[in-house]
Amino acid sequence: MQAELISKDGTQEYFVNMGPQHPSTHGVLRLVLTLDGEIIKRVEPHIGYVHRSIEKMAEFDTYKQIIHLTDRMDYLSAHMNNEAVALLVENALEIEVSDRVKVIRTIMSELTRLASHQLWWGVMGMDMGAITTFLYAFRDREMINDIMEETTGARLTMNYNTPGGVMFDLHPNFQKQVKEFIKIFKTKLPEYDELLSGNIIFTERTKGIGKLSLADAISFGVTGPSGRASGFACDVRKTNPYSAYDRVNFTEILLVEGDAYARYKARIFEMWESISIIDQLIDNIPEGVIMAPMKAIVKLPKGEFYQRVETARGELGVFVVSDGNKTPYRVKFRSPGFSNLSVLDHISRGHKIADLVAIMSTLDLVIPDIDR
C-alpha cells in the first residue's frame, strides 16, 4: 500500500478496499478507493477475480461449442451472447436463417433484456437501501425465467442459439405465456416508477450524480443504456440491425443528462420499448424451419470476422480470426461491462461513497462479463 497522502487542506487521505467481497460490487470486483473523509479521490478497479480465460478456451472449441461458454460471460444476457456467436458463424458462412428463427431470436433477446433490466432494477433499489424492490423485481423476473425454461430447458444459461438456427422449436405454450406475462408486466412496471423513479429520496440521490458527458461516453466506449443516457446513439439494433430488428418499430432511447438518474431512466424506458417489440412480434411468428441446413463440422473460411449485438449492457462484439480449421485461431470478446467499468473512476471522483454505489449500480456491471 502506498503511503497515505496529506491533501491541501491538511486532511489525510486513506485507502479503503471495497471488495472483492462487498455487498454492492455484486461479485468479485475489487475497488481500491482513495478517500478524503467520505469524498472519493480515486477509484482503482482491480479485476480478474473470476477470470476463466473464456477467450483462450474458445480457441480449442468448435464454433458450436463456443456458444455455451458465452452463456457464462454476461449471464444475464445469455441469449444475446449466444446470438452474437451464432450470427458471426452464419454471416461468415453466408447462411440465411429462416424468418421464424429471426423472430424467435428477437423475442427471446427482448425477454432476456427485460429479465436483465428487472434484475438490475431490483439490485439498484437494494444498493440504495430499499431492499423490497429486489423481491418485487424477482417476482416479475420469475415469469420470464419460467417461459425460458419451458422453451429452452434452462433458466439462466440457455444455450438456445446454435449456428444456423435455434436448438428447439418454441413450446406450444410460448405465445400464450408471453402474452400473459406482457399483460401482467404492463401493470407491474408502473409500480417500479412509484417505488423508485418518483421517490424523492431516490431522485435526490441520483440526479446530477456521476455525470458522463457525450464526449466521454464516446471516448471511453460506454455503450448500452449507460451510453445512450449521455446521448450516444449506440444502439446496435438501430445502427446495424440483425435478426428481426429491421422489421419492428421501436425508439432508440436517448437522453442527454448523462447522470445516474438518466441511466436509470434509460433502462426503465427500454423496458417499455422491449415490451412494445415483443408485442409487435408475438402475434405473427412466421412458420418455417428452426434450423438451416448445416454441415456437422462447421469450418469458417480463412479470415477475420466481427459481429456485434446489443446486449442488455451494451454492445457485445465478437472478433474471430479463423485459419480455416474447425476451431478458431483467436477469439476476442468486446464485452460492454469492461468498457463501462473503465469510466467509473472518471465519473465518481469528488462524489461520496454512497454515490459510488449508485453510480456502479447504474452502470449495471456484471463481473464475469468484465473478466471473461
Place this chain on the structure above:
Amino acid sequence: MEQYVFYILAAIILVFSFMTVTSRMILRAAVYLLFVLIATSGIYFMLNYNFLAAVQLTVYAGGIAVLIVFSVLLTSQLNEKMEQVSLTKALAGGLIAFAGALLTILTIVQYNFRPNGLPELEPSPRAIGHAMLNYGDNGYVLPFEVISVLLLAAMVGAIIIAKRPAKLLNEDRTAIDTSYPSDKNAYTSRTKAEIDSLLK
C-alpha cells in the same frame, strides 16, 4: 443506604477522574471522563434534584462527551499513546492539585454550615421555569437572556471561523464537459436529431 450509594458514586468519580488525567490513550481518557460525568449526575439524582441531573446528562454526558470523542476522532495522533509526562512536570502538577485540594478542604472544614431559614424551594421544572423568566425577586431573566445572547454570539463566531472560502469539494475532478445544455427535470427520451440539435 443512601450513604453507601454516595460512597460508591464518590469512589467512581475519584477513580475515574484520576484515570482520566493519567490515561495515556486519548480516547480512553474521554470515556473515563464520561463515567465521571455520569456519576456526577448520579449524585444529583441522589439529592433528588432530577432536573439538574438530567441537564448534566444531556449537556455533559450526551453533548460534551460526544463532542469530545467526536473531535478526538478527528485528531491525527489518535492511535499513538501520548508521551510520558516528565517527572518534574508530574511533581509540579501533583503539588498544585494537592494545594488546591487542601485549600478547598480547609475552607469547607472551617466554614460553619447552618440552615439559612429560607423556605424550601420545590425543584420542579415549573418552578425553575418561573424563576428563569422572572424579573422580580429571585428572578433570573437578565442572566438568562444575557447568556442566550452570549451563546448566540459564540455560535455565530464558530460558524465564521469554520466557514472556509467556498472551495469546490471536487476540485480535482476532471472537468466535466458542459458543452451541452442540461435540463435537469426533463429526463425524457429524445431522438437522435434532437440531441444533435442540442449539441450544436
Place this chain on the structure above:
Amino acid sequence: MNAIYDFSILTGGIHERLSGLMSPTAVMITEMVIIGTLLIVFVALMGLVLVLAERKVAAFFQLRLGPNRVGPWGSLQTLADFLKLLTKELITTKSADKFLYNLAPFIVMLTPFLALGVIPFAPGLQIMDMNIGVFFITAVSSMGVLGILIGGWASNNKYSLIGGMRSAAMVVSYELSVTLAIMTMVIMTESLSLSEIIASQSDGWWIIKGHIPALIAFLLYLTASTAETNRGPFDLAEAESELTAGFHTEYGGIKFAFFFLSEFVNMLVVASIATILFFGGWMPFHLPFEWAVGFNHIMDFIPGIVWGFGKVTFVIFLMMWFRWTFPRLRIDQILNLEWKYLLPMNLVNFLLMALIALSGFYL
C-alpha cells in the same frame, strides 16, 4: 378511569406484603432486584418479539413468508438465532482497543434500559415516576451514540469508523429535532412527567386536541426519531450496501446481539414516547365532545395495557413500513434534511403551538 386495570394495586400489594416481612432497606433492595430482573426479562422478551415482528412484517412487504420453520408461525426463530449467537466465539480483532471494543455494546445497551425505567406502559406499570420523565429520556438517549462512536473506532476498521462518524454526526443533529418536537407537545401538556402527560389526555389524545401543530409535531418526531434509532431510511451507520455493516462490522456473537437488540429496544422507547405524547399512552380513545360520553365509556372497558401496547405496535409498524419502502439517504442529505427542513419547521411549529396554547385554540 376503570380501576380494575390499574397495576398499582398489584405492585402496592406486593410492596405491603414485603414491608410486613423485612426492614425498609431490605424491602428496597429486594424490590430493586425484582424490578431489575423483570426489566431485563422484559427487554429480552420485547427484543425477541420485535425482531420476529420485523422479520415477518418485512416478509409480508416483500411477498415472502418470513420465518416459519422453528415453532408455530416461526415464533421461536429469534430464540434459536439468539442461542446461536450466544454459542459463538467472541472474537476481538487483533489491533483493536480491547477495553473500548468490549465496552461499546454495553454503553449502547445501557440507554434503552435507563429510558424504559420511566415509561408507563399501563396504569401503574411504571418503574419510577420522575417529575422530569420526558427530559430524562432525551437525556439518556443522547448517550447511546457514544457506544456506536466508540465501537466504530475501537474496531480498527475503516468501514466501522466511517459508520461511527456518520452515526455521531446524524444523531447529534437529529437530537435537536426530537427534543424540539417533544417540547412542542410539552407546551400543551404543561408537564414533563410522563404520568401527568398521560393524565392530561383523559378527554382526548393530543394529536386530536392539538390538531395541526400536533400532527406536524408527530410527523417531525417520527422522522427524527427514526433517524435517531439508526433505522432505515436513515440507517447510514450500518449502510449495508456501502459500509458492509458499518460500525458493527467487527462485532460477532453476543456483542453483535447487543447492538442488534439495542436498535429494537430503542425503537420501542421512541415509539412509547410518541404514544405517550401524541396518542395518550395507555389512555383509551376518547373524543373531546359532549355527545361522545357513551362512546368514551365503552372505550374505558378495554384495558390500558392493550391500549398502550396497541399504540406502540402501531407506531413501530409505521417505522417498519418506512424502512421497507424507502431507499437510504446520503449523509449530506440527511444533515440537509435536519438543518434545512426539520429544524426550521420544528421552530415554526413550536411558535405556532405556543400561540395556540395562549389563545386556547385547541379542543
Place this chain on the structure above:
Amino acid sequence: MSTIIAYFKGIGQGLNTLWTGMKVTGYYFFHARKEIITMQYPDNRDTLKIPERFRGRVVMLHDQNNEHACNGCTMCEMACPNGSIKIITDKILNPETGKAVRIIDKHIYHFSMCTLCNLCVQACPSNALAMDNSYENSVYDRSELTFVLNQPGSKIRDNVKD
C-alpha cells in the same frame, strides 16, 4: 416569497412521492395472503412442475427389454465441449456374419464437468441420449457424480444402424 412557496411545495411534493411508494408496499402487505409468491421448496416437491425440456442431466434411454440405441460412434464424445463424456468400446463377433461388431462397454459421463449444453444429445445420430428432468443432484462425494450411462447387462437394439 416565491422561494418560500417553492420550499413548501417541495416538501409537499416530496411527501407525496414518499406516500406513493408506501401505498405500493402497503398494498402488498395488506394483501399478503393473495400476493405471496414464496415456494416452500422441499415441501412442495409433489406439486412442483418441471418443464419437460428442463435439462437436468444426460441419460441414456433404455426400453423395457433393457436395450439402448448407442452403437458407440463417439459423436457425443466429440461434441462435448468439456470432455465430460468418455466412451469405452468393445468388439464382439457377430455369430451370424462372423464380422467384428463395435459395441459400447461403458458410456462414462462425468456430471461434475457437464455444463448441460445439450450438444451431445443433438449430436447423437441414433437418439440414444436425452436430458432428464432431475434437479436434486447434490452428492457428498465427487466420485458419485461419475455415471455409467448404459445400464448393466443392457445391449444394443437390433434396428440401430452402424
